[in-house]
Amino acid sequence: HQKFFSVKNPKTGRIEKFITVANRETADNGATILAGNQKVLSARLADAKFFWENDLRTAKSEAGMSAWVENLGNVTFHNKLGTQAARIDRIAALAREIAPVVGADADLAEQAARVAKADLSSEMVYEFPELQGLMGRYYAEAAGLPSAVANACEQHYSPLGPGDDVPSEPVSVAVALADKLDTLTGFWAIDEKPTGSKDPFALRRAALGVIRLVLENDVRGASLRGAIMFTYSELLVRMGAAGLLMVLDRNSEEEHWFQAPWTGGSLSDGISEQWGHETVWEFATREQLAFAGEWNLKENLVPDAIALEDNLLSFFHDRLKVFLRDQGIRHDVIDACIAMDGNDDLTLLVKRARALEDFLKTEDGTNLLQGFKRANNILSQAEDKDGVEYSYGADRKFAEDDAETALFDALEAGGAAISPAIEAEDFAAAMRGMAALRAPIDAFFEAVQVNADSDIVRRNRLNLLSQIRQVCGQVADLTRVEG
Template sequence: MTDFLLELRCEEIPARMQLKASEDLARLFTEELARAGLKPAAIDSFVTPRRLALVARGLPLETAAVSEEHKGPRTSAPPQALEGFLRKTGLTQDQLEDRDGVWFAVVNKPGRATMDVLAQTVPAVIRAFPWPKAMRWGVASQTTESLRWVRPLQGIVAILGEQLVDIVVEDVRSGYATLGHRFHHPGAITIGGADDYVEKLRACHVIVSHQERQAIIAAKAAQAAAAHGYTVIEDKGLVAENAGLTEWPVPLLGDFDPAFLEVPPEVIQLTLRINQKYFVLRDAAGKLAPAFICTANIEAKDGGAAIVAGNRKVLAARLSDARFFWEQDRKTALADHAQKLARITFHEKLGTVADKVERVAKLARWLVEEGIVKGADADLAEQAARLAKADLVTEMVGEFPELQGVMGGYYARAEGLPDAVADAIRDHYKPVGQGDDVPTAPVTVAVSLADKLDTLVGFFSWGLLPTGSKDPFALRRAALGVIQLILENRVRTSLNGVSYGHAMTVMRQLTSESLTHWQGVLLNYDELPIEKKIQLNEKLSGENPETWAGFEIPPNIAHAMVTFFADRLKVQQREAGVRHDLIDAVFALGGEDDLVRLLARVHALQSFVATDDGANLLAGYKRAANILKKEAVDPAIVPAAPSEPAEAALLAALDAAEPLAARAVTDERFADAMAALATLRAPIDAFFESVTVNDADPAKRAARLALLDRVRAAVHGVADFSKITG
């Protein structure tokens, strides 16, 4: 057994591609070896800005002989099929085996030298490498058959044990030599094999392990910060990015003018992180410190003083720009900024951002006035909604789109607007994903709900729905945000009422009668000439979906929205440990679109079916339901009075349990409703043990079927047990 070293050296690989490229190299190499019957004991992967490398450990010097069996066409197949099979296997017909009318080929492959296998494997891996972006270069780039690589490939090291594997890819030939650090050791290094690769490069100021470079950056950055009484704001992504930019990382601490701290801290953090790749620091009080840590790729003779000075100068220019944007934006009131939103298209079919703001403002007010969002001031909710998107046209958000909403909150506060308005502007995009904070301030909840509902209704009305993994308008995220807002704040209302009725009313000001039948029309009705309004109303009076003036009128928007919310709810609750079939069981009742009540019912149901009473009641229900599928009660037959004790006992139990369960459901005491149903367990068991449902007497059979129908109806008052798979 021996080890194999492969290094592919090129010009700088983008930091964001490095870790995935390292994984791809190991995967492709392993797959190619497996096709030849080789399996390394382990693979160690390495990546730096200038090289991809791996060490395959425990390779045999030769592959084992293998026997491969291939199934071919039937013996009665046309000659062309047989000829193709023979070409594929390289055999003649007399070497095939006839097994029950089907040709089989057994191909015996002798063992091969691992050196020969590697000489074929490495070029195949290089040519098949899945770079997200790649390039061709030099004279060879004139043909599309030439090699594509992320940056021009400059060198290949391929050593099995101590022997060089001779490989040529384009005009690059393998050898024992590689290069060290670009500045500390620019000359060639001779590699003896896999065993000395890591340490020999380390001696030449190259740390080939990405993970080790990350650990060095995190540790030394923390040390440098601590020496000045600061702490580093944790940022694992930035640590990985800096590790991808350096082969010999040296964290250095610098500072900037504290006067820049008058700019909102989020702006400074983004300037440092996004523009400069610097780490952000906090002081002992937990506030943003006027300092940063940059990561050099060299051990400077002056200890990094010149590097820090250069970075400080660049950062000062960046922060000066940020301060200028901050000062300029505040010279204009948010309401005046909002006037410019009419110039920004929200979507070609949904109008401008100003149109959206108008809809959201009216819907936010409606949510408060109807008491759906409690504790909010309707005027403040509408004011916040009208200003929520105003920062989209500011200089600061133009520079840092990530700060939309955040900057609006700062500008509102600086303008002296109420805190509730400023907070709502800042947080109305939340929650933007799992784990994000869910707003609870009433005004913010109203604006956030209105914004997300407006987006969902608009895109659904045009049929612009998510498909598979594609969700270009982030509608799944918006729906999940609505669900989280409703559950966190216990917003008690029907989704159908909010998003399909009133939301659509304020969206396009169509007549309520038209909206009842045509939820999907999205037209600026007020701006239409009178003759077009007449034509539109005539179109809307029909029963079938139609297309008018290029505007599609899709059917069943409400149904599609409810289904979409149900799917998102199942995903969210499944991640929280709730069974999706129990959600189906409650949804199947129909009319249950109050999410707070729905989930309370689901949680009670999940607890109930986990008990013995619940499991046995479910079994009894399914037995009754199966009988009712096969046997229908004839209404012409007068049911007989109970003739068996178990029959009478079940009837009495139903008489007692049904009203108790119904009252508990009405009062939203779902655990009590389940407890009432649990009293049916023993009578149902006794009924099936001692009573023959399909009695020869039609009157007795009708009575017993009617009794089972009451059992099913009583259970359905809580949930549709037929949807429960357990």
């Protein structure tokens, strides 16, 4: 195809002219070259008009875009992961699950997911593949679908790169997340992970897309572990896996063992079919989740769901480190926050990391870190030497110095301030609670010798150091912070 520089009219926003470049001079000042390019361009535009009109007839027909979706049953997404139509079923199920978390209507999210890739079967996109998504929006609008559905057809591919805009409409966010999570989980399931500089399926870009979608839309309560497990289970059962899966009923908080496969439909449909009623359910926590018996897996699928979940979550964390490093957050600070519970809630994780980064830039933060590391080093050495863990709580009645008593008071007050702040996700307040410990910890080490002659006093002081570790450890794993 000819390559042109398109020229847009700033008043209308329409592309009305073009510029082409030739590396030769001609007697007619390029008139022949220009005429040749115009002829080629006119032919391409005529083709596009023909495809557009044909596609419009399909989109406006009684069957609408569903006819294109059916055709995708004959299009292979990947020879180990089935057809595009099968993938659409998985994305639709996941988009419906994600919808409440991002504030989207579940029915609209599922509808959008089912037509978002329909334009891949259209004549226009077949001839001009770079128009996928954009044409989907045009055809969805022509078919009379809701605007949120039409917009999701175009926006669910985004963001495609670090400079690309991130969708903000809830339905588009739900479908975009579902699309990328299905891609990542699927390729992890068949062990096609990126290696070194090789990433033929653009999985690093997909992971960064998930990260940006979550962070830039301030998505809260989005468990990556849960999404990965849901997607993997959908993949298993839709590809004919058989076995037992444990799920947790949110209403009764009871564990249920669920037999797969069933006659068809989504995992939610299967659960309803199995138990004979509509159940509000979720996958159990990592500790509760288990696969029992032997799964009759399709060839090349990874049977260990927990290992897949851990490995893929680690991949997300690696991409998050790169993303945040470009924003000035140190890798060791991120590691300290990743080590905490809830590290699959990316918004919460980044909120914690930003607060810790800001705190460590202050004088209180720098000095407290040194005091913490001193306490932790003394404690770790004593535990290794004595073969015991000093975590049974110190008793203030054995305190022999005012600085020791003051540290008891400070840790009690600090714990009372930090714990509710963490619970409320007010990490700035938690950091202020830690800052209040700086002076008492410094004074303790200046006035008190931990390894006292009395074994009782020594053990009590080591247990006091353990309280420093425990109180500060509510905020982040400071042992991972350099300095």
